[in-house]
Amino acid sequence: MSKAVINLETLACPSCMQKIEAAIKSVEGVEKDSVKVLFNASKAKLNFDQEKTNIEEIEKAINTVGFKVLKSKVR
Amino acid sequence: MQPLILANKNKITAISGILIAIGFFANFVFGSELIFNISFIIASLIGALPIAIQAFQALRFKVISIDLLVTIAVLGAFIIQNYEESAIVTFLFLFGSYLEQRTLNKTRSAIKKLTEMAPDTALLKKDDEFIEVDIDEVEIGNILLVKTGAKVPVDGKVVDGNGYANEASITGESKPVNKDLGKNVYAGTILENGTIQIEAEKVGEDTTFGKIIELVEEAQDSKSSTERFIDKFAKYYTPFVLVMAFVVWLFTKDIELSITILVLGCPGALVIGVPVSNVAGIGNSAKHGVLLKGSEIINDFAKVDSILFDKTGTLTVGNPEVAEKKYYTKDINRALVYLHSIESESDHPLAKAILKDIDVKQKVNIDSTEVIKGGGIVATIDGHEVVVGNPTLLEANNVILTDEIKADISNYEQRGNSLVLMAINQQVQIILGIRDQIRPGVKKDLVKIKKFGVEDLIVLSGDNQGTVDLIAKELGLTKAYGNLLPEEKSAYITNLQEQGKIVAFVGDGVNDSPSLASANIGIAMGSGTDVAIETSDVVMINSDFSKLPDALAITKTISNNMIQNIIIAVGVVIILLSALLFSDWMNMSIGMLVHEGSILAVILNGMRLLRYKPKF
Numbered sequence: 001m002s003k004a005v006i007n008l009e010t011l012a013c014p015s016c017m018q019k020i021e022a023a024i025k026s027v028e029g030v031e032k033d034s035v036k037v038l039f040n041a042s043k044a045k046l047n048f049d050q051e052k053t054n055i056e057e058i059e060k061a062i063n064t065v066g067f068k069v070l071k072s073k074v075r
Numbered sequence: 076m077q078p079l080i081l082a083n084k085n086k087i088t089a090i091s092g093i094l095i096a097i098g099f100f101a102n103f104v105f106g107s108e109l110i111f112n113i114s115f116i117i118a119s120l121i122g123a124l125p126i127a128i129q130a131f132q133a134l135r136f137k138v139i140s141i142d143l144l145v146t147i148a149v150l151g152a153f154i155i156q157n158y159e160e161s162a163i164v165t166f167l168f169l170f171g172s173y174l175e176q177r178t179l180n181k182t183r184s185a186i187k188k189l190t191e192m193a194p195d196t197a198l199l200k201k202d203d204e205f206i207e208v209d210i211d212e213v214e215i216g217n218i219l220l221v222k223t224g225a226k227v228p229v230d231g232k233v234v235d236g237n238g239y240a241n242e243a244s245i246t247g248e249s250k251p252v253n254k255d256l257g258k259n260v261y262a263g264t265i266l267e268n269g270t271i272q273i274e275a276e277k278v279g280e281d282t283t284f285g286k287i288i289e290l291v292e293e294a295q296d297s298k299s300s301t302e303r304f305i306d307k308f309a310k311y312y313t314p315f316v317l318v319m320a321f322v323v324w325l326f327t328k329d330i331e332l333s334i335t336i337l338v339l340g341c342p343g344a345l346v347i348g349v350p351v352s353n354v355a356g357i358g359n360s361a362k363h364g365v366l367l368k369g370s371e372i373i374n375d376f377a378k379v380d381s382i383l384f385d386k387t388g389t390l391t392v393g394n395p396e397v398a399e400k401k402y403y404t405k406d407i408n409r410a411l412v413y414l415h416s417i418e419s420e421s422d423h424p425l426a427k428a429i430l431k432d433i434d435v436k437q438k439v440n441i442d443s444t445e446v447i448k449g450g451g452i453v454a455t456i457d458g459h460e461v462v463v464g465n466p467t468l469l470e471a472n473n474v475i476l477t478d479e480i481k482a483d484i485s486n487y488e489q490r491g492n493s494l495v496l497m498a499i500n501q502q503v504q505i506i507l508g509i510r511d512q513i514r515p516g517v518k519k520d521l522v523k524i525k526k527f528g529v530e531d532l533i534v535l536s537g538d539n540q541g542t543v544d545l546i547a548k549e550l551g552l553t554k555a556y557g558n559l560l561p562e563e564k565s566a567y568i569t570n571l572q573e574q575g576k577i578v579a580f581v582g583d584g585v586n587d588s589p590s591l592a593s594a595n596i597g598i599a600m601g602s603g604t605d606v607a608i609e610t611s612d613v614v615m616i617n618s619d620f621s622k623l624p625d626a627l628a629i630t631k632t633i634s635n636n637m638i639q640n641i642i643i644a645v646g647v648v649i650i651l652l653s654a655l656l657f658s659d660w661m662n663m664s665i666g667m668l669v670h671e672g673s674i675l676a677v678i679l680n681g682m683r684l685l686r687y688k689p690k691f
Contacts, residue, residue, distance in 0.1 A: 019136055023136065065135075065136070066128075066132055
């Protein structure tokens with residue numbers, strides 16, 4: 001399991017969080033309970049299985065709901 | 076295209092507002108219905124675009140947002156060719172979210188400033204050379220170079236060189252600390268002079284500073300993730316209005332009536348009512364020297380029932396001074412020279428107060444010192460055993476306390492002194508009573524706070540229980556806890572919250588950051604450190620304690636104002652809908668008039684906050 005911290009563009013509406021959370025959870029290989037979107041910090045934190053998916057897939061999912069990824073860190 | 080539209084939402088709002096103004100102007104001044112209609116159609120179309128996109132994006136993930144209702148309502152108004160309503164509804168909706176965004180940005184600056192204090196790069200040793208690398212590339216065991224003025228990149232140990240580090244970001248203490256071989260250094264602290272090489276022991280989020288950031292980040296977000304009342308309400312309100320319109324259409328087959336329901340049900344006043352109260356209230360409180368960081372804070376603070384205080388620098392001035400002293404020896408000079416020598420090695424606040432008080436500059440060599448935590452210092456000078464500390468430490472070291480000294484101790488304590496005694500070879504030489512003055516006016520302010528229904532006023536302090544008890548008694552606090560570490564304070568707050576209390580914490584200093592973050596409301600006094608101010612929810616400018624009751628009064632008023640606005644908005648909608656369904660006199664134009672009137676009413680009600688002055 002890898003841990004990812006994704007810095008997003010500034011989040012403005014509370015429903016943005018729901019959208020991003022749902023988008024990340026839709027990626028196969030992401031541990032659903034680990035997904036946390038921090039509204040004020042404009043960050044997403046999650047765990048994922050590196051054998052099933054990668055950080056690029058997750059970033060792509062966030063892009064499709066209309067949000068930019070500024071920086072991501074995987075550990 | 077979609078991101079482009081969303082990115083320019085504010086411009087779209089402004090353009091739509093201008094178009095509406097042009098439309099009205101053309102209609103009333105020139106009587107031109109054509110220009111009136113065209114400008115309102117354009118305003119509706121460009122205004123509805125970002126709202127529709129947001130509604131659609133949310134719908135894809137099964138989230139029924141308030142955007143959806145607005146989109147359908149605008150669409151409905153458009154179909155029955157009521158461009159005025161469609162334009163005004165879209166404009167008000169966009170303008171409302173703009174106002175909300177502005178208050179949100181204030182909350183944001185808090186964490187941003189904190190994370191900016193974290194270092195980005197480090198100088199990593201590779202083959203006897205130091206190269207600049209990204210902070211993420213540093214691993215445990217790496218040797219790093221820290222130059223004068225640079226931030227320490229990770230937690231570690233000094234392996235070469237020496238210098239002085241400012242550790243205010245971790246400890247709140249801004250006096251530089253000497254760092255030589257073997258000393259621990261912490262990420263986020265600043266090396267004020269010297270050059271050191273360090274071995275990395277903890278990196279990234281594991282460092283003390285990284286943990287503070289993470290704690291604050293998560294604490295702040297756990298607060299704002301409590302969905303706002305409006306959005307919760309809209310969750311049921313949106314489907315309710317949709318279903319209602321659909322049911323009406325099913326039974327009456329009257330498209331215009333069902334669309335009218337959507338138009339009337341569209342929460343125009345509701346959408347703008349809360350942001351208006353917020354912006355007006357936050358603006359007004361800033362004028363009164365109280366910075367409220369964001370809208371969630373207002374609701375929480377208005378409901379607060381327990382207020383916890385840090386002692387030093389919050390209830391007291393934060394400048395301990397020697398208030399009284401007494402000598403039991405003839406050789407005063409020797410006693411003072413020894414005291415000066417020993418206290419010079421300590422950076423305890425009491426030691427500083429003593430050094431400031433005594434006039435001796437002379438120092439002698441100390442052979443050995445032992446610091447007893449929570450007691451004092453035991454040292455050997457020139458073969459003499461010297462004990463400096465509280466009565467317990469002296470008794471533990473077999474110092475004889477005569478009846479006279481015992482009486483003095485009890486008198487000093489009763490007068491609220493923290494005690495430092497000094498003994499040479501088991502003979503007491505001097506007693507010092509050190510006091511930190513209570514802030515002027517605090518007692519009166521606390522009485523005011525109690526009037527607002529705050530049940531518990533509690534002091535949490537690292538100082539001894541005696542001093543804390545005395546302050547609690549003098550100020551009429553309900554509880555007093557001394558000898559607490561920062562994490563124990565924060566644990567106590569969490570404990571209270573688990574009992575269902577809504578807790579505010581008032582303090583300064585970075586070591587209070589965990590408490591400021593974990594309390595429902597963290598309140599920083601202005602003269603506190605930057606981080607404390609940035610991580611708190613409410614800041615008192617100029618460290619003015621008397622602003623605290625003002626802050627409470629203002630937030631309660633703002634919170635009431637919001638509730639009034641919600642009642643006006645919802646009440647009007649309920650009256651309109653029921654009149655439409657159950658009476659003959661309701662038609663579209665009357666409904667619209669009342670609807671617009673309610674929007675005006677909530678804005679005017681919100682504006683009252685701009686003139687509000689706290690009264691007691």
